[in-house]
Amino acid sequence: MNAAEFVLEDVAKRFGSERRGHVAVKGLTDRFSNTQSVGIIGESGSGKSTLGRMLCALETATSGSIRFNGEEIADIRASKPKLIQFRRDVQLIGQDTTSSFDPRHSLRESIMYPAMSLTGLSRKEAYEKTDQVVELLGLSPKMADRPSEGVSGGQRQRFAIARALIVEPRILVCDEVVSALDVSVQGGILNFLKTYHRDREAGIIFISHGLPATSFISSELRVMFQGEFVEAGSTRRVVTEPEADYTKKLLAGYRAVPETLEAEVA
Numbered sequence: 001m002n003a004a005e006f007v008l009e010d011v012a013k014r015f016g017s018e019r020r021g022h023v024a025v026k027g028l029t030d031r032f033s034n035t036q037s038v039g040i041i042g043e044s045g046s047g048k049s050t051l052g053r054m055l056c057a058l059e060t061a062t063s064g065s066i067r068f069n070g071e072e073i074a075d076i077r078a079s080k081p082k083l084i085q086f087r088r089d090v091q092l093i094g095q096d097t098t099s100s101f102d103p104r105h106s107l108r109e110s111i112m113y114p115a116m117s118l119t120g121l122s123r124k125e126a127y128e129k130t131d132q133v134v135e136l137l138g139l140s141p142k143m144a145d146r147p148s149e150g151v152s153g154g155q156r157q158r159f160a161i162a163r164a165l166i167v168e169p170r171i172l173v174c175d176e177v178v179s180a181l182d183v184s185v186q187g188g189i190l191n192f193l194k195t196y197h198r199d200r201e202a203g204i205i206f207i208s209h210g211l212p213a214t215s216f217i218s219s220e221l222r223v224m225f226q227g228e229f230v231e232a233g234s235t236r237r238v239v240t241e242p243e244a245d246y247t248k249k250l251l252a253g254y255r256a257v258p259e260t261l262e263a264e265v266a
């Protein structure tokens with residue numbers, strides 16, 4: 001499988017004008033590769049989704065550089081063939097899967113069509129591959145013939161993951177993928193993603209405001225506060241020996257002692 005890597009240098013994103021706008025992200029310098037599972041944690045409004053959307057080429061940085069496999073995201077966005085390859089390599093899974101599925105289509109169609117246009121699979125091939133990926137997620141292919149309102153929230157999130165995985169991405173950006181789900185269904189999805197990362201060497205960038213899920217799935221953490229990374233390191237180090245005051249405050253909000261954070265989700 002191909003290697004894939006993001007390199008970020010002093011990335012900033014401002015919404016609105018220089019004078020009256022709002023800086024959502026600033027000074028981010030980092031690397032993310034397909035061999036890593038990196039958690040990005042921070043409170044609501046700290047800039048996590050803006051970062052995720054920039055990584056997925058859905059938003060452009062105001063300044064600084066984001067390169068994917070050596071190529072500037074801005075250049076990838078400007079070239080249709082490059083963007084198609086990029087969409088095969090990097091997939092976003094979001095929180096609100098209700099609105100991301102077109103109610104006029106079956107779940108199967110919503111999975112098949114984008115895969116066909118990105119990979120050039122025939123209809124028959126895409127149909128069969130949809131069955132495979134749906135089964136991989138522990139769902140029945142028969143259920144895929146329903147519209148998205150015909151399944152539960154947890155099932156719909158699994159279909160959203162199937163839709164991302166059908167193109168065999170090298171890096172998955174997961175933005176609050178379990179935050180809206182009951183704890184009882186979160187564990188299965190987190191375990192699936194963790195196993196997928198390990199077995200396929202697909203990178204995971206796991207964005208969330210919830211520490212237990214994030215530390216369970218991620219071997220590294222970035223703590224985001226007001227648009228900046230205030231702490232970065234291995235998950236174990238960050239939860240056992242936090243350096244930044246904000247991280248200490250964040251950890252204090254959890255009943256569990258750090259060592260049991262994993263057990264809470266598993």
Ligand SMILES: Nc1ncnc2c1ncn2[C@@H]1O[C@H](COP(=O)(O)OP(=O)(O)O)[C@@H](O)[C@H]1O
Pocket residue numbers: 015016022023024042043044045046047048049050051
């Ligand atoms: N499209 C946008 N236009 C203007 N402001 C935005 C936009 N998207 C996000 N913001 C602002 O940027 C900040 C960071 O938002 P976001 O990245 O969604 O944070 P998080 O995902 O951590 O909750 C917030 O203050 C938010 O209001």
Ligand SMILES: [Mg+2]
Pocket residue numbers: 048049050175176
């Ligand atoms: Mg968000």
